[in-house]
């Protein structure tokens with residue numbers, strides 16, 4: 377990556393965050409040593425005059441919009457190579473999709489395939505302006521060292537990650553043990569300012585009480601949150617009730633696993649009582665609509681979701697584009713009966729829920745103000761009408777979110793400039809294709 381420590385971004389609409397408010401200002405951003413060293417505000421009518429050159433390394437944003445980077449709160453890097461695979465079993469319901477695709481795939485992954493999957497996900501994430509990723513990893517037969525392999529790749533691309541290994545009892549005692557150990561290995565040996573740990577769990581219906589009890593001890597000792605699938609499909613509640621005589625939310629609560637650093641992916645089939653428990657614990661729900669459509673498991677009922685439950689956006693490994701999830705959430709809110717005003721207010725709530733939640737892991741997350749970390753993305757969007765606090769969410773939903781990313785800067789390093797990645801993409805692509813072929817053969 378380009379490591380010139382002095383960069384200027386000129387002629388940008390800078391979407392600053394002030395408390396729970398968005399304040400766009402127009403001007404030039406000066407970046408030095410990983411931080412925003414100064415912001416020179418200027419009149420928008422000066423856009424077409426020759427931009428001032430503060431540092432020789434300059435990106436002219438040309439009136440485009442600059443925001444903080446996107447965050448993917450629920451990804452599965454391990455699924456990235458799963459394109460065009462030969463599938464033999466039924467894919468007719470959620471359980472069969474798990475059994476005949478994901479649980480066949482994750483047991484054949486090895487170090488090389490995990491590395492290639494992470495490379496593919498990292499490249500796609502940068503293209504989509506995502507530089508903070510909460511990944512939920514599964515490779516039951518290659519657990520030891522798998523999270524460090526993913527962290528290595530993210531480090532190579534200059535990204536930040538909150539990683540965990542998906543513990544489960546579905547593959548027997550020894551592999552369950554390996555999963556728990558990998559969560560522990562990683563959090564003890566590999567976390568730092570850029571890499572954080574959660575405790576990964578698959579879902580209530582594939583976890584026995586003993587594993588949940590042990591998880592509870594670890595998260596108390598290390599102050600961790602859990603990252604788990606919750607009520608994605610009806611099966612989670614049905615099987616939990618049948619096998620463990622308790623519903624998933626009460627089970628997790630019983631073992632003290634729900635806290636304000638925990639992520640509950642999907643949360644579709646929840647009762648009002650479940651929502652009350654979740655809001656009391658402060659855990660966040662991550663919506664992943666592409667995945668819900670694809671698996672036909674149902675959709676979140678937005679009008680029933682209490683405002684005091686933090687809502688975040690993810691992709692569930694379907695792609696690397698949480699902006700797409702944001703847009704779909706707005707459309708779903710409209711479809712389910714919210715007015716335009718309510719839907720925009722709801723998207724604003726989700727936006728700030730995300731900023732509040734990510735700061736639990738990264739207190740230095742940027743607000744795009746002077747002295748902040750220089751993490752920012754330039755969207756290929758030039759507002760056609762005045763751009764201000766009052767109409768920002770209209771621009772966000774109908775303009776910004778539908779546009780590609782022009783440039784990405786993370787910690788003052790340019791990862792992508794004017795649509796050009798600052799990495800030897802073709803070399804990565806060769807490795808990705810080679811490992812993808814190996815996976816394909818293993819799935820035959």
Ligand SMILES: [Zn+2]
Pocket residue numbers: 450452512605641692693
């Ligand atoms: Zn998932």
